Amino acid sequence: MTALTVTLALVASVALLLRWLRPAWYWMSFGVVIAVVRILARYASVMDACGLTVPPSRWRLALARMTGRPIPESRAPRILRLRPTRTGLVLRVKLRPGQDAFDFSAASDRLRHSFVMRNVTAREVRSGVVELRMTGYDVLKRVQMPAAARGGVMCVPVAMREDGEVYYRDYRQTPHALNVGATQSGKSVYQRNLVAALATLDVALVGIDCKQGVELAPLARRFTALADNPDAAADLLDALVEHMEGVYQLIRREQRLSADLPDAEITADIWDLPDHLRPTPIVLLVDEVAELALFATKEEEKRRDQIITSLVRLAQLGRAAGIYLEICGQRFGSELGKGITMLRAQLTGRTAHRVNDETSANMAFGDIAPDAVLATVQIRTDRPGTAVAGDSSGGWVRIRTPHLTLRRAVNIANSHAHRTPEIPALDAFRPVLPPLGKAAAPSTVTAPAIA
Numbered sequence: 001m002t003a004l005t006v007t008l009a010l011v012a013s014v015a016l017l018l019r020w021l022r023p024a025w026y027w028m029s030f031g032v033v034i035a036v037v038r039i040l041a042r043y044a045s046v047m048d049a050c051g052l053t054v055p056p057s058r059w060r061l062a063l064a065r066m067t068g069r070p071i072p073e074s075r076a077p078r079i080l081r082l083r084p085t086r087t088g089l090v091l092r093v094k095l096r097p098g099q100d101a102f103d104f105s106a107a108s109d110r111l112r113h114s115f116v117m118r119n120v121t122a123r124e125v126r127s128g129v130v131e132l133r134m135t136g137y138d139v140l141k142r143v144q145m146p147a148a149a150r151g152g153v154m155c156v157p158v159a160m161r162e163d164g165e166v167y168y169r170d171y172r173q174t175p176h177a178l179n180v181g182a183t184q185s186g187k188s189v190y191q192r193n194l195v196a197a198l199a200t201l202d203v204a205l206v207g208i209d210c211k212q213g214v215e216l217a218p219l220a221r222r223f224t225a226l227a228d229n230p231d232a233a234a235d236l237l238d239a240l241v242e243h244m245e246g247v248y249q250l251i252r253r254e255q256r257l258s259a260d261l262p263d264a265e266i267t268a269d270i271w272d273l274p275d276h277l278r279p280t281p282i283v284l285l286v287d288e289v290a291e292l293a294l295f296a297t298k299e300e301e302k303r304r305d306q307i308i309t310s311l312v313r314l315a316q317l318g319r320a321a322g323i324y325l326e327i328c329g330q331r332f333g334s335e336l337g338k339g340i341t342m343l344r345a346q347l348t349g350r351t352a353h354r355v356n357d358e359t360s361a362n363m364a365f366g367d368i369a370p371d372a373v374l375a376t377v378q379i380r381t382d383r384p385g386t387a388v389a390g391d392s393s394g395g396w397v398r399i400r401t402p403h404l405t406l407r408r409a410v411n412i413a414n415s416h417a418h419r420t421p422e423i424p425a426l427d428a429f430r431p432v433l434p435p436l437g438k439a440a441a442p443s444t445v446t447a448p449a450i451a
């Protein structure tokens with residue numbers, strides 16, 4: 001008896017310690033079992049308390065009266081599946097007549113604390129079936145991406161969503177994006193995660209980093225072109241626009257060839273071109289965009305207009321030519337001058353890290369997802385890397401990137417340096433690379449000399 005008590009006390013202490021220090025391990029070992037038992041035991045009463053039951057139908061009532069049986073109780077939606085995941089549980093239920101997915105979304109907060117889960121989100125997966133995704137612990141506290149997180153063609157995993165899913169940046173679905181946030185909010189780490197993920201794909205990375213290249217230059221071995229000051233940026237953008245026009249001519253030529261063949265597909269963008277003709281897709285990363293929009297002299301104003309015009313053209317026409325924009329800055333509003341709101345309208349992917357005021361949050365979401373504005377101003381200062389991500393569909397989600405150090409990002413970029421494609425139109429902007437040193441680095445990876 002004493003041995004059993006000691007064992008139970010030991011197990012309970014281990015569980016408590018794990019819960020405190022390693023919530024993910026706690027969830028996988030103890031939490032998932034406790035949560036499944038709790039949900040199954042409380043299901044009917046919680047659904048009733050949350051107003052998610054329906055009264056018995058008339059014929060069941062009539063049958064009960066006729067046979068003298070007790071009046072049937074209200075019925076909860078039928079459980080179709082309860083599946084444990086790495087971070088929580090997925091509960092699928094079949095709706096009763098008269099219910100809809102919105103009832104469950106509206107009750108998600110009540111469900112969260114009734115089932116003692118960290119977060120609950122609801123969505124309709126098919127007509128009459130709702131999926132409740134629940135997380136068992138705060139998955140954004142210490143972000144660990146699942147090893148199995150794999151993207152696809154121009155689709156890369158960058159962060160963890162608050163519902164425990166991986167957040168992907170899908171360039172073919174949302175070609176251009178804006179990433180805003182106050183200083184020290186985690187924008188550069190977000191961009192670093194993007195570069196590290198994109199480095200593994202057959203894609204050309206082009207960077208504009210007017211902070212003298214401090215963010216992107218260390219990753220230069222994986223960059224096809226880099227500009228670290230506004231003059232170089234203006235020329236690089238001109239060259240990109242010229243490259244884009246060349247790709248359009250190629251698409252046009254292919255269209256003419258296929259137009260006379262009745263069964264041939266008509267090429268609409270680079271993804272319709274045959275593999276051997278398809279130009280390498282390009283992701284243009286712009287760090288601290290305000291540096292490109294500021295001017296003090298007439299000459300600088302001319303350069304600024306030239307830069308913004310090129311960015312607007314790339315944002316308007318780049319998608320079909322396989323050119324995708326990723327623009328990052330502390331603020332991105334009309335105070336940056338003419339053309340900015342026009343450019344912003346083309347950047348339909350939005351990510352907002354912590355901001356200092358509601359106006360900045362409005363710059364990210366005011367025009368596409370007003371609900372996300374409040375979520376953005378509520379981001380805590382002690383959680384750098386947390387952001388709200390949304391798109392033009394009006395949906396949004398809280399995300400947090402893994403804390404990828406510059407050292408690790410450089411190692412990843414270097415180990416994929418052989419994938420860096422050459423694009424003739426951008427030859428003049430190829431980064432000048434220092435010779436590889438014998439700096440301390442993992443055996444398979446060579447570190448650049450960071451000046």
Ligand SMILES: Nc1ncnc2c1ncn2[C@@H]1O[C@H](COP(=O)(O)OP(=O)(O)OP(=O)(O)O)[C@@H](O)[C@H]1O
Nearest residue numbers: 181182183184185186187188189384385401402403
């Ligand atoms: N996902 C994360 N997890 C933990 N710490 C993070 C995360 N993202 C950023 N940080 C930390 O927050 C700090 C600021 O990050 P970062 O440099 O990315 O911010 P920033 O918005 O680019 O700032 P600035 O505009 O001043 O360059 C850094 O110390 C970084 O290590």
